[in-house]
Amino acid sequence: MMMEEKISRVFDNGKMSGVTWQVDGIKIGHSISKFKELTSFDASSKADVVRMHFGMRGDYMFSYKQLNSTFDLIGGHHNIMYSRDFDMTVSNKTLELETFGIQFPTETFIQFTQNATDALKRFAENIVQGKSAILSKNWGAIDSQMQQVLSQIIHCKFSDELKSLFLLSKSIELLVLCADSIDLSDSKKEVFIKSKTDKEKIIAVRDLINERVHCPPNLTEISRHVGLNEFKLKKGFKETFNNTVFGYLTDQRLNLARQYLLDTQRTAAEISTELGYATPQHFNNAFKKKFGMTPFSVRNNP
Structure with a gap:
């Protein structure tokens, strides 16, 4: 119970x-x-x-x-x-x-x-x-x-x-x-992110991506925002989260899309546009690759 x-x-x-x-x-x-x-x-x-x-x-x-x-x-x-x-x-x-x-x-x-x-x-x-x-x-x-x-x-x-x-x-x-x-x-050995200050900056990168999934910043903007050069940002993010910045953004977009499909009445086309996908087909392919099913299937078989 x-x-x-x-x-x-x-x-x-x-x-x-x-x-x-x-x-x-x-x-x-x-x-x-x-x-x-x-x-x-x-x-x-x-x-x-x-x-x-x-x-x-x-x-x-x-x-x-x-x-x-x-x-x-x-x-x-x-x-x-x-x-x-x-x-x-x-x-x-x-x-x-x-x-x-x-x-x-x-x-x-x-x-x-x-x-x-x-x-x-x-x-x-x-x-x-x-x-x-x-x-x-x-x-x-x-x-x-x-x-x-x-x-x-x-x-x-x-x-x-x-x-x-x-x-x-x-x-x-x-x-x-x-x-x-x-x-x-x-x-694993921490090669790129060793200080507490740099770790806080990498966490800030993740938080910035989470806040702006709908309109994600590019690497140059992220770099300026947190005060890390792009090389250290990319390597440090991968070292901390075992994923690239782009890979993490893609995962967060698709997780949010799945939640929208389950919790709202928005169409897959509306969701794909809101999350910045070039076409509904591009969104459909990315969604199927991650979850093993189409957006339509998720909504009808949660």
């Missing part, structure tokens, strides 16, 4: 609103926090669960008592953490934060990961022993594939048992994507 609940919290200098879903003991949540000024607040829980965390938008820092660690994070990151309970202090560095999380019961998580990657196996061993742990000291970047799954969950139109099945499958999909991304992050 699936349960859905609207949530809210008032801070001294802001408020949070969101929604949680619970299915088969797994709790999924999405929230947006808006602040009047930069501030700090405490968060705690006694739940014995594994927490998969996604910072979708905004910059913040948090100190996690049970991990004896402080993390200084820029929007678009993810990791998996465990402690029997948690106490943390969060300091926002932007006035709006968007986060997403999945809490797996420990037994469920261990069942899912007992034959998984070496990193997940080591992480699960810590859980069995009751030790606080984080999957990796390197936080993974949220790529276009993860963004698509997150969007599918947040905007899910199914109800009852179908929604329950959908949320369960998508939570497992995110676990797989998260583990694979962090494996990649741990194994």
